[in-house]
Amino acid sequence: MAGTDPEPAGRLRADAVLLGFARALRAAGADTSSERVHTFLRAVDALRPGVRADVYWAGRLTLCGDRDDLERYDRVFAAYFGTGETPTRPTRTLVPPRMRLTLREAPVGPRPDGPRGERQGPPTASLASSVEVLRHRDVADLDAVERAQVRRLLAAFALRGQPRRTARRRPARRGTVDPHRTVRELLRRGGEPALLRRHARAERPRRVVLLVDVSGSMAPYADALLRFAHAAARGQRTEVFTIGTRLTRVTRELSHRDPDLAMASVAEAVPDWRGGTRLGELLREFLDRWGQRGMARGAVVVLLSDGWERGDPELLAAQMRRLHRLAHRVVWANPRKARPGYAPLAAGMAAALPSVDAFVEGHSLAALEHLAAVVRGADVGADPGGTGGPDKARSGDGTTAPRASGRLP
Structure with a gap:
């Protein structure tokens, strides 16, 4: 009935879909503040x-x-709401807000009160609701069609390091x-009084270093994580390495604009797909060859791994402490963390956690969006890993303990 409010369930469902789109746009690098989202x-x-056209222009403006x-x-709108014709101009005629009853499919014909011949697009809720559900699905459980949709959304990601003030x-x-x-x-x-000119310290994003585990235990997640790394590598201060039984720098291979070409180049460059894991030895190699010389100094270092270690856990613990002294922040994203009843009982994971600033999930699009926010240094609330932030670390038994300072700024 016209003049009645929509059902609360339908209203909440519509808001959840639109908020999911705003989060995806923020993950792509747009400055979608809370005020903009509210508007x-x-x-x-x-x-x-x-209606697709109305949602498109409302968000664009x-x-x-x-x-x-x-x-x-x-790019994000096409990936999130599906492909379709983009309107060339915004719809002029508005519908009063209380005339909307519930989320349902709009009629295909022309609008009664709109320009003749203007066709309405497919319903936004039915297109995007599946994407919103897909954002929280485990990547390892997706079929081929869903994986293709996830790849389109990952291509719209952007990753910037936490800003820092420079001397300039x-x-x-x-x-x-x-x-x-x-x-x-x-x-x-000519000596006349003038306004005082002022200046301030400039800011630039910190370097981001991604270490992606491509061992056998990470095979269900390797493609999605490398595509996430490809989107991150579009930044000028991002370095990407793969770890397994060897350490391979793949920043150049990921420089291709086309994600599929980039994945093909990485496949040719990485010799240890689906092998074992030597986290301690490879982390030491990274620090000796690149990290100690400056790549990890003051950077945000992200390890995307399940923490299974074939080598000595004590070596991994020592190298993680060394990394923590060099980096501004160490983030560990573990796809297994989202599973019910998960505990960091693996020897490698337990050895690394005391030197980790943020322990987050990495199994889904929503988890990767949260990871991007953590790398940016955004205030995203309580850390799902419970590591207590940069001043505390989780020990092997799950408790938090204060961390000694002395890291580089």
Whole structure:
């Protein structure tokens, strides 16, 4: 009946789908703040939440902050809501918000109150609800069609390291007075009083180093994690290595824009697919050849592994302590962590955890989105791994213990 509010279940379902799209767009690198998301939800509510064109333009006008976000938005929208015709102009005629009854399929014909001949797109909820469910599915349990959809969503990811202040300064509206620019402004005005020019410390993202486990136990997740690494490698300060029985640097192979070409190049370059795991020895090799020389200094180092170690766990523990002293932050993403009743009882995982700042899941799209937020240093609430943040670490028995300081800034 017109004039009645929609059912709460349908309203919550629609909001969950739209929030999932906003999270996917944020994972792609767009600056989708909470204010923008709130405005997006209000705009969709004022239009027709079940119509593709209305959702597209509502998000494009509220969630994009600059020109760079437009290309990301189109890519994420196509991956999240499925392919379809993108409207060339926004719909002009609005529907009052209280006329929306529930999420249902819109009629295929022209709108009664809209321009003649304008066709409505497929219903947003039915297209995106499966994607929202897919975001939380374990990658190892997906079929071929679902894996292809996950690959499209992973291609829209972006990964940036936590920002840090540099020694360089840039002009700013607030900050300390810039004497050189202020004096130049006075001279330009012939000595007349002028506004004080100010500057502030510039920021740049920290380097991100990804160590992806491609051993046999990680085979169900290797493709998705490497595609996540491919999206991350589009940044200028990201390095990617594979670990198994050998350490292989694959940053150059992942530089291809096409994900499939990048995966083919990685397959040719990596000689130890589905082999054993020598985490301690390979971590030592990484630190000796690259990390100690500067690659890991002040960086965010992410290990994507289940923690199964064929070598000496004491060696792994010693190298993790060494890594922790060099890196700004050490993050471990374990796909097995999401399984019911999981405990870090594997010798390698238990040995590494005291030197880990954030222990997160890595089994699904939602888990990888959370991982990207952790790498960015965003405040994402309580860490699902319970590691207690950068000042505490989880010991082998699951308790938290304070960590000694002394790491590089």
